[in-house]
Amino acid sequence: MAKNITAESNGERQKTRLSSTTILFMFLVVMVASFAVLSKDFYSVYNLSSMLTNISFSGIVAGTLTLVMIMGGLDISIGGNIALTSCLVAYLYNLENPPHIALIILIGLLLGTAIGAFNGFIITRLDLNPIITTLGTMAMTRGMGYVLTQSRSILILENVVGFIGRGSIAKIPFPLILFGVIYTILAVVMARSKFGRKIYCIGSNQEAARLSGINVRRVKFITYLVSGIAASLSGLILTGQTAVGMPQHANGSELDVITAVLMGGTSLAGGKGSVLGTLAGVLILGVLYNGFTMIGFRYVHIRVFQGAILILVVSLYEVRDRKRF
């Protein structure tokens, strides 16, 4: 029996879930193959590597958001967090006497940590609904970005930040390395760790988790904290990729990130889902945008496809779940 349990499962994925993720990856392969046939440029090392680099920034937050959503929560402040981080980093760099760049990056990450801690505090101590809480934080952070930059874009031509967004180690883009490392950690945490199991338990039945002696507040707080840190890291990557800090960065990205997580099979009600599923969701969205662009569709068309595919995939999950009865 124990042998059937794959690294990703933590036992929470039933056989149906397992095959759902497999199907998603098969779907992905079909997509990649079709685009490769339809467009010569799609299946090139350059294109694939730039595509993967482009999805890294939203992919990282999708990974941590998976944890939040499995826990039955939600964090829609990630977009604002990304923007404010980019603004703050660029602003500090352009001061007359800028601090050392290492310190600037640290402050950027601390900002995300603080936003995550704020969300976590409000949600766990005041027991506020996570959607309302992070909706508030979303507006606050986005607004603070505009205030800080006086609604302008601030150029930041700096090597270290540039490296985070565009650099590479042994020809592998640095954001992609971050993406890979973070997903590996998250997948192992959710599949094997005690902390991951507690997240599943809280998402499945918070009251039962509490009566089982799980420190619900602590687990929730840490998860929102991690989501905040990941968002500021994404902010750094985006700042490096674009070389500007601006309050419009990642505008509306929270919805795309939620789309990826839901497509990956995580339930909005909590208790179910997997990091591997989200990885498939992120890759499918990335390939969708890149592939359709390559064969001549425009962004506005692809938005329509994205919406349709989300509804299609999630309704397939529903059908599967109901079939069990």
Place this chain on the structure above:
Amino acid sequence: MDNRLLEMVDITKRFPGVLALERVNFDLKKGEVHGLLGENGAGKSTLIKILAGDYSKDEGEIIINGENVEFYSPSDSQSRGISVIYQELNTLDTLSVAENIFVGNLPKKKGLRTVDAKTVLGRMLVDINPRRIVGDLTVHEKQIVEIAKAIYKDAKILVMDEPTAALGEKDTVSLFNIIRSLKLQDVGVIYISHRLKEVFEITDRVTVLRDGRLIGTEVTAETSRGRLITMMVGRELKDMYPKRDVPFGKTLIEVHNLTIRGIIEDINFDVREGEIVGLFGLLGSGRQNIVRALYGIDEKDNGTIKIKGSPVFIDTPAQALLHNIGFMPIDRKLEGLALTMSVFSNITMAHIDELGSGYFIDKNLEMEQSQKWVNDVNIKTPSLETDVNSLSGGNQQKIVLAKLLETGSNIFIMNEPTRGIDVGAKVDIYQMMENLCEKGAGIIMISSELPEVLAMSDRIITISQGKITGEFTRKEATQEKLLQAATV
């Protein structure tokens, strides 16, 4: 002319890997109350869900008033005059009684609602103000609203699934009066209950299912309790309560002056090794508050808890577990189980931090432990990975018990340990309780079922209005004494 309302003939239903119903026959006459009995997993729910149009049958026929019918959805079933009142009531709590009764077919003129609602309620000989908001009603009143809803839709066949599970004695009497008034109006009632006493009181005939098969249909007046039990469990249940003589050891836990202002006052008691102490009281007596405060769920204003003589500080469930106190919540679905998770993760849920050192779960240890409890507590599950959602109530309750045992506690608070489960599962749970006592554990048991309290407790403490009103040894206690003390 045949007065049969409903005939279900040779109903067969397969689920992946399971034959849920095998050629089951069932019929219902006009004005009859027909009891449906069986252990959990016997197929009662499946049969009812087929009748309600929730499941489709694989084989067999449903005949209503002599006409062969096919149900493709619940609305097909409803349009044939079938209404099911589930244990979990489906009332719209923010609307009024009248609005609930007419939901789906509201009369056009506003004024008519209350008048019509009064008429419908009057047919059941009850008097509830139709303007009241349903959220403010008692469970029984909500149930009445649901029955009224069915009557208004002109239901001829009414299915009641464990209708008395959440009712007190008075409300049960009232419910039975309503059922009797419906009988007179030719409504047929299918009555599902685990409580044999009620089955004898209200039904005309009883059908027993076991393992998806029809065991038999009996005329209630001509059968006996023992016969029905034998039919249900397939063997003679010589001893429903396997109470053993366990010698008591040292005092395990002492509760001194436990007080929550306005709710419980100055509660003192202790539990010894090998002892089961029953806390008996009516709904709202404060028995829940005592154990919840004891386990650190609710805050207490005053009180000392001593374990093996030394005072301990318990402010959260985690601290209680640290002091080897395990807690079985009153409602397994709301507070006990993570329904979307597997059997093994539910069993180890209160013990995650002990599954291996460091940050990671020792998978082998976890599987070993879960398998051991599945065997020991006799949990019937296809595998350790199965969602607990898909198991029967009795097996779910056993998982809650296994979860408690996995914590390695030696003081157990058991809240309604056998609520809503079948006889076989009950006996399994009693056996485990006795095993625990033999190993020197102490158990605090809360139960609303008097026979269970009387049979399983070594000592019984009665609670009324937040105070202890009596203490009886096993020998002293009788039903009358307990009820008297609990209603002071």
